[in-house]
Amino acid sequence: MKRIHYQLVDVFTDRQFGGNPLAVVSDGKGISDSLMQAVAKELNLSQTTFVLPPDDAKHDCRVRIFTPGGELPMAGHPTIGTAFVLCRDGFKNRAQLIFEEGVGPIPVAIEWTRDMPNYVEMRQPLPLFGATRQDVDQIAEMLSVSVDAIRSTSLPVQVVSCGVPYLFVPLVDLRTIRQARLRADVWEKVVGDLEPKPDTFVFTTEVEFNGSNVHGRMFAPGHGITEDPATGSASGPLGCYLVRHHVIASDSELRCVSEQGIEMGRPSFMKIRVPPARRHHCRACGRHLSIHGWRISGYRIARPLEV
Numbered sequence: 001m002k003r004i005h006y007q008l009v010d011v012f013t014d015r016q017f018g019g020n021p022l023a024v025v026s027d028g029k030g031i032s033d034s035l036m037q038a039v040a041k042e043l044n045l046s047q048t049t050f051v052l053p054p055d056d057a058k059h060d061c062r063v064r065i066f067t068p069g070g071e072l073p074m075a076g077h078p079t080i081g082t083a084f085v086l087c088r089d090g091f092k093n094r095a096q097l098i099f100e101e102g103v104g105p106i107p108v109a110i111e112w113t114r115d116m117p118n119y120v121e122m123r124q125p126l127p128l129f130g131a132t133r134q135d136v137d138q139i140a141e142m143l144s145v146s147v148d149a150i151r152s153t154s155l156p157v158q159v160v161s162c163g164v165p166y167l168f169v170p171l172v173d174l175r176t177i178r179q180a181r182l183r184a185d186v187w188e189k190v191v192g193d194l195e196p197k198p199d200t201f202v203f204t205t206e207v208e209f210n211g212s213n214v215h216g217r218m219f220a221p222g223h224g225i226t227e228d229p230a231t232g233s234a235s236g237p238l239g240c241y242l243v244r245h246h247v248i249a250s251d252s253e254l255r256c257v258s259e260q261g262i263e264m265g266r267p268s269f270m271k272i273r274v275p276p277a278r279r280h281h282c283r284a285c286g287r288h289l290s291i292h293g294w295r296i297s298g299y300r301i302a303r304p305l306e307v
Contacts, residue, residue: 073102076232229261
């Protein structure tokens with residue numbers, strides 16, 4: 001019997017049991033693909049990571065990311081949380097790590113306080129914008145909201161990806177977004193033959209917390225996730241969407257905070273930054289942008305898992 005040691009962290013939060021929980025297996029050597037998937041399904045968190053030696057010696061490690069339903073090429077809170085665990089346990093006082101993920105090398109910057117990592121920033125790949133969706137009636141049905149709740153925002157429904165695609169749906173206010181309920185049967189019709197199938201991110205510029213700019217929810221039925229309390233891989237393309245469609249006014253660098261997980265009782269806050277030199281490129285589907293992880297806290301160690 002093999003004992004697999006993992007650690008649990010709450011990511012994108014400043015309080016214990018807030019944010020998005022993540023399991024990190026910091027020594028994934030010798031664990032088969034099927035066992036990685038089985039462990040992720042057993043833990044039943046939105047994501048579980050397995051750390052492996054890098055394929056390229058210039059990088060620090062390879063990180064594989066699993067949901068209960070399958071493997072992801074890249075994800076935000078698993079990258080941020082894994083960096084925190086590795087820095088706390090081994091990569092002391094490193095200002096940057098480079099992870100190998102399914103989309104390629106992912107640079108991660110770390111800030112330290114008294115020999116402990118307290119702020120982590122990841123850089124995501126180039127944004128890709130899909131066509132504006134015209135089937136607003138069906139998308140409203142999918143979310144159990146009125147068509148006017150989408151159309152009255154005067155913003156498009158659009159797929160945007162910085163490694164993982166999301167269908168971004170603007171909603172008019174907090175009341176509507178709280179009432180949203182995703183219908184999986186209609187979701188299957190909406191995504192149709194798209195590959196990979198995008199998860200659904202709904203948002204409004206009406207917020208609950210001072211300092212936030214966007215309030216969001218994310219539904220991922222295709223990955224076995226009813227709702228995700230904090231989605232870092234959606235925060236990058238969300239920042240691109242906000243820039244491209246002039247949702248948040250900014251004369252220079254776009255800096256904003258996306259709040260998520262409120263409806264789940266796990267408040268999460270993600271800082272998004274689009275540097276001024278890249279704003280035009282972001283609108284034109286070019287250059288990278290950065291997303292920042294909020295201070296990670298609520299660290300706790302779980303029992304070893306025997307399999």
